[in-house]
Amino acid sequence: MGHTLTIRIPAELATWLExxxxxxxxxxxxxxxxxxxxxxxxxxxxPFMRLAGxxxxxxxxxxxxxxxxx
Numbered sequence: 001m002g003h004t005l006t007i008r009i010p011a012e013l014a015t016w017l018e019x020x021x022x023x024x025x026x027x028x029x030x031x032x033x034x035x036x037x038x039x040x041x042x043x044x045x046x047p048f049m050r051l052a053g054x055x056x057x058x059x060x061x062x063x064x065x066x067x068x069x070x
Contacts, residue, residue, distance in 0.1 A: 009017070021028045 017028050017031060020026075020031055024031075
């Protein structure tokens, strides 16, 4: 393994993690690593999301003159 990370999580999340580990027989660390890998994969599939909210302009910015219905 590479690095050690210590985090504080709410009691509700800690309870869920403990129960999930007990039910599945998978360590809490493995569950957290798996969830981080899933989150990393989702971010890689949506690189455009880094631009969300960064475009300024009129509301009809995407409309082109000559193609609107009258």
